[in-house]
Amino acid sequence: MNELFEQHIKHFPHMIKYCFFEVRYHYKQYLIVLGALLLLLLITFGQLLIRDTIDVQRTTSFFKLVGFFAYFWIFFALFHSEKTVRKQGSLYNRLSVPYYVGTSAQVFLMMIIFLIAMTITGLVSTSMTEVIEINHLGFFYYLVMTYVLLVPLASIIGVLGKYFYKTRYIVFGALIFLILLVPILYVPNNMYAVWVNILRLNPLFYVINGFQQTMILGSAASTNLPYHILFYFEIALIYLLWVNVNRAHKTELFDDN
Template identity: 70%
Template structure:
């Protein structure tokens, strides 16, 4: 695990170069994704103003919207990582750059988009509601770091999966669609049975998305529940161990 972190830091400049290359060659794709999120923010704001929604309704709407933006980060980074590693693995080999540089760049690029749009959402929600919106900036930064730490190995594993399994893109797409219904975007966890919510919390992506929602709407509630955090750390450790073993088993540090 230490070696992976060292390699990631070593190749961080390569990742930034690839990010610029990716934006330059596929700028329409990223602009479209960012525009969709901005339109959703504007639509939500106008809808709440026109309907004269009360503060509770407004905070619930922004809660779900932030969750959807976090889901978009997960969706775009994981789905694009499969395509990136599958199509450009040979290029990484010629450049002597580990394959996960491409996967990391997808996570980083979509993180920037997410960070911008959530910042705008925080500004809009704070000024449009009275007292119910409470933003925990440290909590948000914590979940931002945790999300990056989680998504890099997951995106890399999916990239390797796509290299060897032709139908991987369809499997990944299907699982990401299912994810939309099991994370708190279409529903609010407080309105569900506690047992069912605890089952859903076993999903580390639920932890991330719900953490962003709470840190941007509920404030300090995002950093409570210590057992929940400990469970996530164990899950991340397991994912990194799986990533290390996959690298060793398939010798995919550089694609041949």
């Protein structure tokens, strides 16, 4: 595991260069994603004004919107990571660069788009209601935790996608189903506690709900210590899985299709 951390830090400059490469040749793709997020924000803002909603309704709408933006980051980062390694794996081999340089770049680029959307969302939401409270330190914490979570997940998906053709369909289906398991279509406070506790076993629920709480409720996101410990334990398991997948990839235990 230490080797992966060291290699990731060592190749971080390559990852930044790859980000510039991606933006240069696929800038339309990222502009479309950013435009879609801002359009959704505009629609949410417009319908709240037209309906002349009260603070509770506005807070609930922005709560769900923040969750959807975080989901958008996760969806595109993981889905494009599979395509990145599958289509550009030979390029990494020629440059002697690990495959996770590309997957990390996808996570990082989508994080930048997410940050832009969230900054504008914060400005709009606080201008519409005084109930919303933003915890900037808490937001940064969940930003780091999401990056730490997505890098190994994206790398695992990328490697599997290179060797198994159906990986892309499984990942797409799982990400679509994910929207039902995270607090986007519903507010956790309106559900039975037992169901919320079950949903919290999902580490993606942790980061999405964390963004929602830090952007809407302020400091309330840092009060559940067992929930944080559970997430750290899951992160450790995911990184152990990544170590094994990376070792198998290096020793070519997979059969190339």
